[in-house]
Amino acid sequence: MNGFETRCLSSLTKVFADEELQDKAFNQGSALLDETFSFQIAFRSSRVMRPVRVAVKSDLSRITVRTVGLVPSEFPCYPDHDEHIVRRTPGLYPDPLFPVQSEGVTAVPGQWRSIWVTVDLAGETKPGDYEIEVRFELDSGEELGKECLELEVFADKLPEQRLIHTEWFHCDCLATYYGVDVFSEEHWELIEKYVHTAVTHGVNMLLTPLFTPPLDTEVGGERPTVQLVDVEKTGDTYRFGFDRLERWIRMCGDKGIRYFEFSHLFTQWGAKHAPKIVATVEGERKKIFGWETEASGDAYRSFLSQFLPELTSFLHAHRLEERSYFHVSDEPNPAHLEQYQSAVEMIRGYLSDFPVIDALSDYEFYEKGLVKNPIPATNHIEPFLEHGVPDLWTYYCCGQYKEVSNRFFHMPSARNRILGMQLYKFNMKGFLHWGYNFWYSFLSRKPIDPFKTTDADYAFPSGDAFVVYPGPEGPIESLRLEVFREALQDLRALRLLEDRIGRENTLELLEEGLRQPLTFSEYPRDPEWLLSKRETINRKINECRS
Known part of the structure; x- marks a missing residue:
């Protein structure tokens, strides 16, 4: 021995x-x-x-x-x-x-x-x-x-993934951790490595920072400037340069990204302010919009009226209209309804050819026609399902910690992987998560070392803010990222089986033996069930080969 x-x-x-x-x-x-x-x-x-x-x-x-x-x-x-x-x-x-x-x-x-x-x-x-x-x-x-x-x-x-999947990609965190200048060649090299890893794990949409994304930022605070669009301001007139955006789009295409979600045009949790935007004014680079800018004020309204037509022309010229998605503001609640409506009305005419998606969980936003493509959280999705909202997405983050799927450290991996079968059952068009590589503390107050701080400085349960770690040469993957890829593979296998035997028969096989139908909150907790069910799906696919 x-x-x-x-x-x-x-x-x-x-x-x-x-x-x-x-x-x-x-x-x-x-x-x-x-x-x-x-x-x-x-x-x-x-x-x-x-x-x-x-x-x-x-x-x-x-x-x-x-x-x-x-x-x-x-x-x-x-x-x-x-x-x-x-x-x-x-x-x-x-x-x-x-x-x-x-x-x-x-x-x-x-x-x-x-x-x-x-x-x-x-x-x-x-x-x-x-x-x-x-x-x-x-x-x-x-x-x-x-x-x-x-x-x-x-x-x-295994067939190509149909689900649109985004894990919010934080360019500034890469620059901060590795100590490189934003959009320097060293930064671009890191971005490419991290995008490659994301794509190999089922990410096919990338958060694209037209301007510094107004996400997870303390009111009055700032995240490092990551702005793909050049802005030049002369009086009340703006000129825009899209060279970096063009490079971003080309890089994404080379790496396998198909869809682009453009950063939010208004601040998080209420759409009350403009995002941070930097411009060249009389030869000097300076911030022209931010927390001090009223979202519905004349200055920002004038900016959008000049910027959005040029941006959409750029997207049409590059034939990206079927692959481009826009955001208004992240996670508004009923108290923000009026301000959110004002923001929507400001941009609606310019973005009529493009889907606008936002993570929000109150059905009233959809009912009032303020968002055609809502992304409710998994624990608030029932009203959207009951009303038959088409092309529905879903998401989870720190708030989805009871009953539903998630991927925190303290949860079993089966609770991570079950999501693939749930996404299939409810025919979700997309899935969004906010934390691919958020390596800052709560509200981006300071950088953190993700190998030592896994909870964003006591803000969220460990595992919410990121699924990759910063290695010396590029990303270190996590077991949670690997298991999530397995969830997406389960979804793709079910799609293949549906192509062979039809959706009704596939759902019957999926739920065979369950005491109650599969939902986002009701599902088998035993990992053996997941492993066995996937075996059954594989063998049924093989049995039904044409």
């Missing part, structure tokens, strides 16, 4: 260093072509062992192994949380996925740790049965442990 234990586990297990493993071994799975399949190997030693080398043997060539790192959570959950969680206590939680270094991993005595195995089935992969063997060895060649997973790859190809 060498005092070394291993267990093969699914991607839905969260392995805590100070807790016994509860989940049973997972040694068999299936996937479609063009899918990304993930699983874990947990390991524990009775003594310190370093270096422990990890070796993979398989006929599949595109396999990546990473270590699941631990990061602190001082604020894991709200005090009135529900019971569908894995922990409520502060401590170290598994989340970032670090590359395995050439020297291997370290086994810490008495602590369960895990490695994350990702199998990329794109490219030249052939259907069939594959064994993936993962061995742990010492430098001497002594084998400490070995686990095997049998993966059946079906001949059907």
Whole structure:
């Protein structure tokens, strides 16, 4: 006996260093072509062992192994949380996925740790049965442990994602953390790396900062200027330059982004002010709009009347009218109805050819015709579903922590992944989340180190503000991001099955065996159900091949 234990586990297990493993071994799975399949190997030693080398043997060539790192959570959950969680206590939680270094991993005595195995089935992969063997060895060649997973790859190809999906991309956070100038070549290089990672995980729409997005900013405060549009002001006349915006659009196209959501034209939580806008005035670069600017005042109204026609002409010239979305103001509530209406009326005539989307959860905004494309939160979506709102989107953030899906540290991964099946059931057109890489504190008062502060300085439960970490050369992915990709793959697999057997039969298969229909708040809590259901979907797709 060498005092070394291993267990093969699914991607839905969260392995805590100070807790016994509860989940049973997972040694068999299936996937479609063009899918990304993930699983874990947990390991524990009775003594310190370093270096422990990890070796993979398989006929599949595109396999990546990473270590699941631990990061602190001082604020894991709200005090009135529900019971569908894995922990409520502060401590170290598994989340970032670090590359395995050439020297291997370290086994810490008495602590369960895990490695994350990702199998990329794109490219030249052939259907069939594959064994993936993962061995742990010492430098001497002594084998400490070995686990095997049998993966059946079906001949059907996962179809292209139809869902429009955006994770708000914060350019300023990249510049701040890495210490580079905004839109310098170093900044563009980082942006491209982070966009690439977003796209490979199902993001196909990107928040595009025409002007510095007026999001999560303290009243009177400022975030660093990230403005793609050049503005020159002469008296009451404005001239606009779109060179950086054109580069942004070209970069997005190269990376696989299809849709653009242009930053909000009015401030968050009420649409009362203009966003921060910087212009060249008499040769000097200065701020011309911001918190001091009344949104409905003559100055900003005049600016929009000159800017929006030029912007929309630019979009038409680049044939982007079917791929461009606009925002008014984020998360207005009934107290903001009048001001929001004023803002809508200011821009409506200029943007009649484009969809306007906003995260809001009060049905009255839609009922009054103020927003044609509302994005209600998952826990406020019922009135929109009941009234049959077409082309409906949904979102969640820190407020959706009871019953519905989410991806906080303290929640089980199954609660993250179930969303894909819910999005399919309710035929959602899009999904929005605000935190791809928000590495500031609450209201952007100061920068934070995401490896040390995971709750935006005690503002939101850990896991709300970002799904990637800043690595030395680019993004470090999280297990939550990987599991969310699996949710989107489940959605795509259901779409494929629908193409084979029809929507009614697909829904019947999805809900087969459930005591009550699937909703955003009612769903199986058992990860085994998710894994088993996906197996059933895969086999039904294979069975119904044309």
